[in-house]
Amino acid sequence: MHFDGGLKLSIAQHSSAGQKPVNEDSLGIRVPEKDQITTKGAVAIIADGVSAAEAGKEAAETCVTGFLSDYYSTPDSWSVKRSAQQVLTALNRWLYGQGQHYMQAEKGYVSTLSIAIFKSQTAHIFHVGDSRVYRLREGVLEQLTRDHAMPVGRGQSYLTRAMGLDVKLDVDYRAADVAVGDVFVLSTDGIHDVLSSSRMQALIAEHGDELDVAGQCLIDEALAAGSDDNLSCQLLRVDALPLADAGDVYRKLTELPFPPPLSAGMVVDGLLVEAEIHASPRSQLYKVFDPLADRRYVMKTPSPNFNDDPAYIERFILESWIGRRIQSDYVIEVIEPPKTPSYLYYLSDYSPGLTLGQWMQKHPKPATQVMLDIILPVAKGLQAMHRRDTFHQDIKPDNILVGDDGAVKIIDFGSCYVAGLAEIAVPIERDKVLGTAQYSAPEHILGRRPSGRADQFSLAAIVFEMLTGQLPYQGRLQNCATTIAFSRMEYVSACAYNAHVPLWLDASLARALSISPELRYSDVSEFVYDLANPNPEFMKDTFQPLLTRNPLRTWQGISLFLLLCLLWSLLR
Missing domain, CATH: 1.10.510.10 (Transferase(Phosphotransferase) domain 1)
Incomplete structure (x- = not known):
């Protein structure tokens, strides 16, 4: 597609059990290739299984593996927000259902969850619990999420929201703009509860060119400062954003030339033009026949009036992209061309x-x-x-x-x-x-x-x-x-x-x-x-007055009655 590629990220992630015998944190990053980096984006996800929950580790792992798998299975046409919320709702219901095997839901499959999805020039942030997402821009570290935790004294707190805690899931969502050079940081409380934001900012800025070193430094310093929890962090630096140059876009859009004016008897890529069905200032429709498949199609071609208009060309290209993704007996089917097209057009099913x-x-x-x-x-x-x-x-x-x-x-x-x-x-x-x-x-x-x-x-x-x-x-x-x-x-x-x-x-x-x-x-x-x-x-x-139900017929009836009365009086 004309807006493929362009997003480039440098990534690093670290996780440590710390002073605990078991690491109940889970984290993952997926940067897909080809079309999906454009339509779905790159995902970083971090989860912290709740220590008080007996299945916290399993809950965190399920959140990470389940989301990374299911998010990319949602339709390309869905927005990031709809795709993510659909997957998160299903994951939460499964975790909550599994947790019902325990005496209390909060003792079952419960985990915090923070997600950053990088699509085009936006970072979509989804968050529940007390893990965090930060953005480091021009030396300033900004926290993009808020903790869902209630302090109960002596440095202790309990989660007010988490995955698997309740059958209804309330997830914070935020769309943050992205610039080249931004560093996004996802962390669990084993790090950010011990290190101040200013200290995290200084460590990342000091090792900004070596994200792997910066991540390890965050864990090492948090341990040295007395962290007694699991410690995990992810760092993603934005190295390039997609399609910043209009010239590049125009070149991609115009890779295929507009077809010449078509008439009955002409052949385009093995397709015989039988007749013009419709023509408008924006496009033409032709009935074409494929002799190899013994099948007729409708060929839609762009109007030559717009051969230098990138906005028009983009919309025309997207028509076939959209049509191929709507699978319904009640929507016309867009057909893959039998041969690689030599011109800009698309085919749909012919139905007289x-x-x-x-x-x-x-x-x-x-x-x-x-x-x-x-x-x-x-x-x-x-x-x-x-x-x-x-x-x-x-x-x-x-x-x-x-x-x-x-x-x-x-x-x-x-x-x-x-x-x-x-x-x-x-x-x-x-x-x-x-x-x-x-x-x-x-x-x-x-x-x-x-x-x-x-x-x-x-x-x-x-x-x-x-x-x-x-x-x-x-x-x-x-x-x-x-x-x-x-x-x-x-x-x-x-x-x-x-x-x-x-x-x-x-x-x-x-x-x-x-x-x-x-x-x-x-x-x-x-x-x-x-x-x-x-x-x-x-x-x-139903039983409204006739004047309300049908005022026109009412006044017609009244007029007819008055006319008959007038005629009767004249004939007397």
């Missing part, structure tokens, strides 16, 4: 059919069940994306394919937000492609952090249009650009346009189309469940 926009023109105001047959698969596709920390951001009728075989799939990844990729810094201004205004949630327009609730809003807008033939909020959302403008919008009931829309279904639409994302459903699955199953809370409003 109509876009939902075309389908809606042929089937205006479908019955509720027909609508659900299309919307439920779209919701499942969105759930598959959201599980990957990926938000589509441009759900609209033209990005939903209704196949001739009845299969419904989400297409186009050109506006997707991927949490894991958003954490990777690049020295170019990224391309921010907004979704289509009529279907976009207000937070997209206002530049707020993406979430699954924005896709929920777009899906609800499509349902509203399918049932009524009208856009929600009378189509005025596309004219809003400020918080004040959005706050003035008032939801107009779907029943005002289609008397056959049940009130409970309209209520679910009103909630999913709330201007404020906090007022919507917490997950798209809850929204579609209420679409298919009358919510008892909404049923309370």
